[in-house]
Amino acid sequence: MHTDRIKALIRKIKNSSISMDEALSALKNLPYEDIDFAKVDHHRAVRSSIPEVIFAMNKTTEQTLSIARAMYSKGKRFLITKTGDEVYNKLDIKEASFNPRAGTIHCGQPARKKGFVLVVTAGTSDIAAAEEAKETLLFLGSRAEALYDVGVAGIHRVLHHKELLNSARAVIVAAGMEGALPSVVGGLTDRPVIAVPTSAGYGTSFGGLTALFAMLNSCVPGIAVVNIDNGFGAACLAHKINIQR
């Protein structure tokens, strides 16, 4: 529609139905929508790698459902994060599938991109964040492999998988408590490592803050850190790295 408005303006200039000054003014004040339309286009291009995702926390079940249905009717695909079976049970879309460990519901997945992202966890309590990352990666179009429960208390567990670490395009490491695993992984591979602190733990784990700060202070340089339990964000970053031209 914006295109139509611009075309109309061009026609008016062409047939001189507006003066130079009027044209100048019209162009300077060319509605932002038009410029933004380009931006939106570009934005949509961005979205083709990171499409719209529904963050269900702080939303009512009804709000979440109505957004999901709208997205489904438009493009047959969506991803809901931080959700539960209450939403899933009320969702009347057959193609949708629910991952209770991840707290995600997805529908429709693009073709897989070349490389794969490895998702690692220190313990079983970190699997929720890891699964959220995995579901997001799949939804975005990246392949994903999992390597769970290889925390530093038994260092040999991760040493086993050095080759797997080095064949990934990026490595996501989710860890709670002391958050040490990303440092160890980062010392074993030259792949970009993305650390996800998780809220697993109690007392001075401070809901994940201790793991977060440990990761930011890693003695291995160049580890990317995201917010606590933010498997989704880690996956978005890993996907951007994976699809790097």
Place this chain on the structure above:
Amino acid sequence: MHTDRIKALIRKIKNSSISMDEALSALKNLPYEDIDFAKVDHHRAVRSSIPEVIFAMNKTTEQTLSIARAMYSKGKRFLITKTGDEVYNKLDIKEASFNPRAGTIHCGQPARKKGFVLVVTAGTSDIAAAEEAKETLLFLGSRAEALYDVGVAGIHRVLHHKELLNSARAVIVAAGMEGALPSVVGGLTDRPVIAVPTSAGYGTSFGGLTALFAMLNSCVPGIAVVNIDNGFGAACLAHKINIQR
């Protein structure tokens, strides 16, 4: 030397001077050094992309100098971070050059890699971290471009450079105070964005903590965050992304 030990073991097995059980035991207890030697090799391979760097904070001038000289004599190249002119003035290596804004001294730089990393700052106080990132990128072998002082108080400044943002392989954004620039940049580009909180500010800037937390909470998904003032770490991550096969 480890090789010699292993060879000797092989010879003993070959000429049956040890029994099957003895050989089995010897191999199971094969000194870690040997395995580790391989690990060291691999480690060195890692280092070819992120070579040894001297972090001068908490080191005396003498300690820093002696490490730099040792590295110079071995490989003619080194990078010193978080340093000052006191070290530089006493350093008797002609090829070394000092960047006072970055607080770095480098010597020897590899050939440049294909893409470039864009280093952006919100204000002039963030340039120290940005220059540290730039020097590190150059040292690691990545090309680097700078876009300084384009903070959100005058949003048009960064809007001007959307194309530059989108032609980089990765974008490092250094910002102190409210730390908002990475979110705005992340909304304008689909390149991986690495946010460096800086300690610029006073009062409730808490030496960079406010910027750090703001960046971790960005409404743009997939922003990588590193420690406060850690331009070096951001550069390591950006370089890994840039050289991605």
Place this chain on the structure above:
Amino acid sequence: MHTDRIKALIRKIKNSSISMDEALSALKNLPYEDIDFAKVDHHRAVRSSIPEVIFAMNKTTEQTLSIARAMYSKGKRFLITKTGDEVYNKLDIKEASFNPRAGTIHCGQPARKKGFVLVVTAGTSDIAAAEEAKETLLFLGSRAEALYDVGVAGIHRVLHHKELLNSARAVIVAAGMEGALPSVVGGLTDRPVIAVPTSAGYGTSFGGLTALFAMLNSCVPGIAVVNIDNGFGAACLAHKINIQR
């Protein structure tokens, strides 16, 4: 009544039934109530712009209802904030209307003042604070306009509305997560900007603290900050600015 006491004192002075010294002493010790009566009067004058409001958090439903009824019977108008449908359902006052998004119940509204206050939000999770502000503005007698969901992840959304921003008497900006929107808005307008950090977010959003500190550290000078989720307080300040003579 205080007036009567003062009148009696005046009469005594007049007819010399008390000595100069007695009069002096009586006046110096003139009960505070009397002075305070004036203060109360003035206080009431203040209240004519910021009338009594019922803060329902920490109050039982019964307490809230009884205060609302008392205010209704006295002046036919009241505003309840941080409340819910439990209170509304038990409230037997027809004129009262409930805004569930704002968590407010109001009854009776004065004539609207000249200018309008613009209430902006970064995301949908910030609308509760914004609606509380809007309801409060209406109750106080200011006009209010809303501009929701224009966060910095898509910077073009707020750029569209520069003229709206500049035609308001004051702008309230509610944002959670990284709290960056007030800085961007403050860079686009010369109107007084009042920032409301909201508790939207998780992990290191710290229930709104990160947004709060980001706003206090805005690189745009002169942004007013209020407590987390305090749409009510922001509206009181905006109203005072709006009715400025």
Place this chain on the structure above:
Amino acid sequence: MHTDRIKALIRKIKNSSISMDEALSALKNLPYEDIDFAKVDHHRAVRSSIPEVIFAMNKTTEQTLSIARAMYSKGKRFLITKTGDEVYNKLDIKEASFNPRAGTIHCGQPARKKGFVLVVTAGTSDIAAAEEAKETLLFLGSRAEALYDVGVAGIHRVLHHKELLNSARAVIVAAGMEGALPSVVGGLTDRPVIAVPTSAGYGTSFGGLTALFAMLNSCVPGIAVVNIDNGFGAACLAHKINIQR
């Protein structure tokens, strides 16, 4: 110059030297500078009320001096905040004057605006922030009055000046330690109150954090809060309120 480019485009459309599609594309990609040029203009309009100010903290003496000289040569006026006598002694501009209590150097002041802003302090340690506010107000073109050392330990001191409080266009209250004065002032006047927490105090004053949080939690609704020791920011807000049309 942007205007010239747009005019050229209009001419091309007019004389059909470019096709409809080419015109459409050119308009959609109309350089941001043009739009931004308007923005810059408007931005400059904003600056006419809040002109460029030099924040000297984190700047070397030389950097501060060179910016000040540049601004002086352009417009004969500037304001430096968070500075000291080292800068002043090296500054070779006669019209400049130094306020050591405020830590400011200013040069050139506009005509005073109609109303005045009252700057209040709880104690003598809060005067630095208050003087910074006063100097900034004068520089911006607002009149300013001071009422110092009227903290709540002797509540009668501020009660004396109710009329002064009520005749101001806005009231800035600087207080450290328990930060209680803005609440008391806010209860005595209907003027917009801007609270500046100061770093005066020791132990649990946490460099002003306790005062900051106390102010954000004021039982008087509608108090604007700025960063710790940010007299400059408070003045910018007060000035915006004062010049409100």
Place this chain on the structure above:
Amino acid sequence: MHTDRIKALIRKIKNSSISMDEALSALKNLPYEDIDFAKVDHHRAVRSSIPEVIFAMNKTTEQTLSIARAMYSKGKRFLITKTGDEVYNKLDIKEASFNPRAGTIHCGQPARKKGFVLVVTAGTSDIAAAEEAKETLLFLGSRAEALYDVGVAGIHRVLHHKELLNSARAVIVAAGMEGALPSVVGGLTDRPVIAVPTSAGYGTSFGGLTALFAMLNSCVPGIAVVNIDNGFGAACLAHKINIQR
């Protein structure tokens, strides 16, 4: 029993069945229990002013009930704090009475001591802590007066009662939010002031921490501060001051 052991020792010394050295050694190693028995006596003397009180938080209803019954059967009196109607409804002791605002159940009260303690609150949300203080004072044997809802937003309310403040033996001031009232009260009276921060408020009130720190930083010297919501502790201190010989 300890007495018996000591008596036996005395007899042995008396009839010389142990030598001087043996006696010396025995006495030096006299079991602590015996000494402690005296200490317990003295301890009980202390308790006659601060008798055993049951802190019900973290205790099950059954645990609380059984301790209360035991105390009742021994001395016909007890005080339960931080409790609720669930405990009260199951308590089969007629003399016991429940104060729901205080969250206390008491039974049996001593004769009242000479002076009285004044319990002041800033707002209605602070009454729980104040009532806990009052109930404790009564239980300990001090008289108590209440002055509620005289916060600093309307400073005249507390100014009214200067004489009341000055006729108390000690003043307890409970306040949440910005915690400013103790400073104002402390500036109006020379009585010992005990400040109780309360958890009333939201956002940056941090569950009472802001009020606590404000009170510790009072510009009025000599204000005693206790833990958040600790009306019981404040009352114990006030009682000790009241019964001072």
Place this chain on the structure above:
Amino acid sequence: MHTDRIKALIRKIKNSSISMDEALSALKNLPYEDIDFAKVDHHRAVRSSIPEVIFAMNKTTEQTLSIARAMYSKGKRFLITKTGDEVYNKLDIKEASFNPRAGTIHCGQPARKKGFVLVVTAGTSDIAAAEEAKETLLFLGSRAEALYDVGVAGIHRVLHHKELLNSARAVIVAAGMEGALPSVVGGLTDRPVIAVPTSAGYGTSFGGLTALFAMLNSCVPGIAVVNIDNGFGAACLAHKINIQR
């Protein structure tokens, strides 16, 4: 002067040169100064027990000296706290004496009051706060006794002095690190205990915060807590308790 204004008003009423309404209005608006004059009187009465004290932290040597000289010329007595030998060496008042451990200079002391306050420290690092308390007590007119270095690592040290503890009118306990001594002292005596956290310690002592919070959480009910290193405040409170009628 205020008296003159009131007398003039009385005369006008008396000779009917103003009407009843005018008189009423004049009285209602009777300047606060007059009332406050009384308040100031009362305030001075308060000050006779807690006279003006000079808090030298945040003051220049010259400021401190000029206030001290002014107070000396008026009343021949003063107390300076948080000061050092630089001030003392420039102070030209013979009667003044300097306590370097306390960081105080005093001049002139009143007659001693009946009871005494016991000042206890856990370690030698806490003596600064204790000496500040002692100097303040002496200046205010209370007697003071010291019991230093009796921390809980050797619990027998404080057990020795139970009688001393119980014969004081109040006990001030200064302790850093874990801040445990006030609890132990509070369990041994029924005297009011005032706890002063000190900034002694390192790492997680957080400059006295750990001791402060430990004291606020004492398992002994009724311990008064003051700000970190605030020996002055503790002494003011102890003095108020000591002179209790």
Place this chain on the structure above:
Amino acid sequence: MHTDRIKALIRKIKNSSISMDEALSALKNLPYEDIDFAKVDHHRAVRSSIPEVIFAMNKTTEQTLSIARAMYSKGKRFLITKTGDEVYNKLDIKEASFNPRAGTIHCGQPARKKGFVLVVTAGTSDIAAAEEAKETLLFLGSRAEALYDVGVAGIHRVLHHKELLNSARAVIVAAGMEGALPSVVGGLTDRPVIAVPTSAGYGTSFGGLTALFAMLNSCVPGIAVVNIDNGFGAACLAHKINIQR
């Protein structure tokens, strides 16, 4: 199986079916599993003193049950910590017994080791952590003695038991609130003292943080500190000390 692979390699070397270089290469790349197999063996040896324990927090009832059943079928013994009666009621293993105060279920216990560990608490609220420690000690094979409710408010209670303290191999001290008991105990014994901060308390107890920091700052050197409420960890450490050869 790894053994088989190594044996095959030895055979190949022996019969020269591979060259020296091939043998060297094969040995250097000897799969980690083999080395790790030894590590696992050693690891298992470690586990014989600290066997696998099920941490039930963050696990569903079903997850906990299935792990317990698996461990039971393998070795007839397990310990579940941070659990409740819901798990116990569904657990179909007769030998298992539930300690509700500890929140533990255990099954099967080894023979007791020589010395005993003393578990001390300050108050009754600390018993949960203490019982968790006791159950863990028993499960690991250490003997355990309990000494509860001997907090510093009545210092004589712990003084009674000096001999018991000194006859233990290690002393675990659980305390909440001000966390002072470990210091007092550490001053009375030369046994290793392990401090467990507990989350008992309210307000500034910060869920055990205050006790934790107090313990880390103990004036008694050499106190071991573990996480808040971590009776399990304290027991593991005490057991390691107890079984010290």
Place this chain on the structure above:
Amino acid sequence: MHTDRIKALIRKIKNSSISMDEALSALKNLPYEDIDFAKVDHHRAVRSSIPEVIFAMNKTTEQTLSIARAMYSKGKRFLITKTGDEVYNKLDIKEASFNPRAGTIHCGQPARKKGFVLVVTAGTSDIAAAEEAKETLLFLGSRAEALYDVGVAGIHRVLHHKELLNSARAVIVAAGMEGALPSVVGGLTDRPVIAVPTSAGYGTSFGGLTALFAMLNSCVPGIAVVNIDNGFGAACLAHKINIQR
């Protein structure tokens, strides 16, 4: 002297110059000093394993010197921690030797105890704390071995030394930044591990707090944690474990 008082009492009992009741009373009130004298003796016994140590932080050079001289004249041995060359240069005791890396001066060392304590560091910045621990161990009479710079960024470095780890009586691990090394070490050995967080690092290392919390949250159960940079405390604990009978 106390002995004399007790002897006199014994004599009185013996010659019946006091009655049974008087004797009983006298004994029950036997002054604490006497009992405490015994306690002091025992205390001294404790000190024979942990002798008096001089903590120089917060002490002037003169204070430190005079205590050291006094201890030298009494027992020819002492240890000073947290000190520097200023103290050492003024110390006129030949036998004393200074360890600048440790910040310690010691004089006189007992015979070495059987086992040894291994002191491990993650990086070179952690060596100060490690050396303080080593010096303290030697002074207390334990043997000590060092294993420095084996942080988790190169995990093979610590894997090399598994046997060394397992042959120690206890392992002290000093680490700053993310504090991960104690977890890795704890997973490789069954020896008691004592973790020392160090203040090495910047930004969110928070002067060692991040390492401290990481260590408290170790996924390896039973790790002892001490205060930040507290090598001395770690050594005291390790020594107690080492000399365990």
